[in-house]
Amino acid sequence: MENEVLRIEHLHKEFEGNVILKDLNLTVRRGEVIVVIGPSGCGKSTFLRCINALEDIQGGQILLDGHPVRRDAKDVTQMRQKIGMVFQSYDLFPHKTILHNITLAPEKVQKRPRAEAEKEAMELLERVGLADRAGDYPRQLSGGQKQRVAIVRALCMHPEILLLDEITAALDPEMVHEVLEVVVSLARLGSTMLIVTHEMAFARAIADRVLFLDGGEIVEESSDPKAFFTKPQTPRAQAFLKTFDYE
Amino acid sequence: MDMSVINSYIPLYRDALLLTLRIGWQGVFWAFIIGLGCTLIRQLRIPVLRGVVTVYVELLRNTPLLVQLFFLYFALPKIGIRISAEVCGSLGLGLLGGAYMAETFRSGLDNIAPVQEESALSLGMSRYQTLRYVIFPQAASASMAGILANVIFLLKETSVFSVISLMDLMFTAKDLIGMYAKTIECLTLLVMFYLIMLLPVSLLGTVLERRLRFAEFGN
Structure with missing residues (x-):
């Protein structure tokens, strides 16, 4: 496919004899937003971590722009630069200011001039409404603000694709919204994203495609999120979505 | 207590303090370098060297400095390696301290x-x-309290240097007591000079710890 960014073929992952992911296949096109949902322990987070080469894989391959991503490959740091990731727990560097959290990798890894990196960082911070916090340390920010900075930090590396791993799971409800708004605006600007989330309303609104993962395999895949969330085809997806229903 | 005795001893103690400080800080310096080296080897998971580090750390942490100094000073010359008492002191301290720093x-x-x-x-x-x-x-800020404790420990351990006839504080005190039997004066001076050497280190450490607080995890 011409505008394909990421292709995953027969991905197999096991850990100490337990199969965590089996025979996963996925193709992500440029600008596409894919939401991965599923019960906890289904392998969603591991799936994202494999794509960013934070985990060894035991079979299959992950191709970014046709180039393999492997944890033990020499060019793994180059590949990771093209794959942005935001984690569930606040992963900002506590000993660096917000601005330096963002510019550290552009300066040290991409060898960009400090002034240019800072300029872009400030523009991005402006976009998420945190330009006035550039000089603060992470501990001075709320959880929602920290996650917005974490997104900016990933964006500043100009990744081909952004992986978001339950980025609102540790947040108070009123902070979830401010973070998800940022994600929605990124989607509008055409960012390619692979999102693991438990926020079903958000998933439904933002997804171009939904993957339902259970027991390490894709149980249901739908390119019509509205239809999927109203009427999932498989019994396992039906049962899972029912757990969000209180009527 | 005889003040005139104390006054006449002060220059001797001052010289001993300078020697103790010089060797002590050299030892601390090497302890940092060795500790960092070991930590890099462990963190970068360099094969073979990792094993060497483990053996080194356990060997040095589980033998007394006194024994290590004896070994450096009396056993090494037997295999043709001759080093001065001063080098022996700072090397011994550095090797011991390196193991402690690596663990900290x-x-x-x-x-x-x-x-x-x-x-x-x-x-990326x-x-x-x-x-x-x-x-x-x-990690540096998380280890600050431990590093400081190590530095003070190492500077205090200099008191065993007297066994390899380095004229440190302990040696000077024992020597003077042996010659003139002014025990109270000599021991009082000894305590005072150790305090002069170590209190500033404790204070500096407290300031440093406070300065490095910003690296704490804040959620």
Whole structure:
């Protein structure tokens, strides 16, 4: 496919004899937003971590722009630069200011001039409404603000694709919204994203495609999120979505 | 207590203090270098050298400095390696301190959440860059109390130098007591001079610890 960014073929992952992911296949096109949902322990987070080469894989391959991503490959740091990731727990560097959290990798890894990196960082911070916090340390920010900075930090590396791993799971409800708004605006600007989330309303609104993962395999895949969330085809997806229903 | 005796001894103690400080700080310096080297080897998981580090740390931590100094000073010359008492003192202290520092740095590193390393890696940083810019600065502040305790411990351990006839504080005090039997005066001076040497280190440490607080995890 011409505008394909990421292709995953027969991905197999096991850990100490337990199969965590089996025979996963996925193709992500440029600008596409894919939401991965599923019960906890289904392998969603591991799936994202494999794509960013934070985990060894035991079979299959992950191709970014046709180039393999492997944890033990020499060019793994180059590949990771093209794959942005935001984690569930606040992963900002506590000993660096917000601005330096963002510019550290552009300066040290991409060898960009400090002034240019800072300029872009400030523009991005402006976009998420945190330009006035550039000089603060992470501990001075709320959880929602920290996650917005974490997104900016990933964006500043100009990744081909952004992986978001339950980025609102540790947040108070009123902070979830401010973070998800940022994600929605990124989607509008055409960012390619692979999102693991438990926020079903958000998933439904933002997804171009939904993957339902259970027991390490894709149980249901739908390119019509509205239809999927109203009427999932498989019994396992039906049962899972029912757990969000209180009527 | 005889003040005139004390006054006449002060210059001797001052010289001993300077010698103790010189060797002590050289030892502390080498302890830092060796400790950092061991930590790098462990963190970068360099094969073979990792094993060497483990053996070194356990060997040095589990034998008394006195024995180590004897070994350096009396056993090495037997195989043709001759070093001065002063080099022997700072080397012995550095080797012992290196093992302690390596363990202190390790416990500091263990306090850093794994997601810190992963988020640095996910930004495309190499393992070395991750250690240098993300992990070590945080570990340094987490280890500060331990590092300070090590420094004070090492400076105090200089008191065993007298066995290899270095004229440190302890040697001077024992020597004077042996010659003139002014025990009270000599011991009082000894305590005072150790305090002069170590209190500033404690104070400096407290200030440093407060300064480095910003690296604490804040949620």
